[in-house]
Amino acid sequence: MKLDADPTAKFATRDFKATRILYKHTRFESPYNTYLHRGLPPGPISMASITSIDAVLNSEDHNFYYMCVDPENLGYHLFAASITEHNKNARKYHRWLDSQRNKK
Structure with missing residues (x-):
């Protein structure tokens, strides 16, 4: 299924200052854009911090x-x-x- 995840559209366009995901972001061709492609992106869209990993392990x-x-x-x-x-x-x-x- 398509995930339609805003962070993947933001990553695909490299528009990291965007505060709202717009139509132009969701239509940008990239294998990372889950608005256009089914399933998970081909790789991570960012590196998790130690704090994030700790939060998952001790949720x-x-x-x-x-x-x-x-x-x-x-x-x-x-x-x-x-x-x-x-x-x-x-x-x-x-x-x-x-x-x-x-x-x-």
Whole structure:
């Protein structure tokens, strides 16, 4: 199946400053773009840090299915167990993105 994973589209285009994945990202031809190609990319899209590996090996039990950038703590995420809660977090993030665009 196609994964349609935003990070793979961002990696494929090398547009690492992108804050939103746009149609142009999802249509960019690359074997790493999971919007265009089924299955996993041919290789890793980044190198995991020791902190990330430790988090996986010592993970917490939880019921979260969704994550979204936390605009009040950039570099961190808000997690949600339901799509309703996730959509609330996503709206909060989108409002923050819009406010940043208006500051330019």
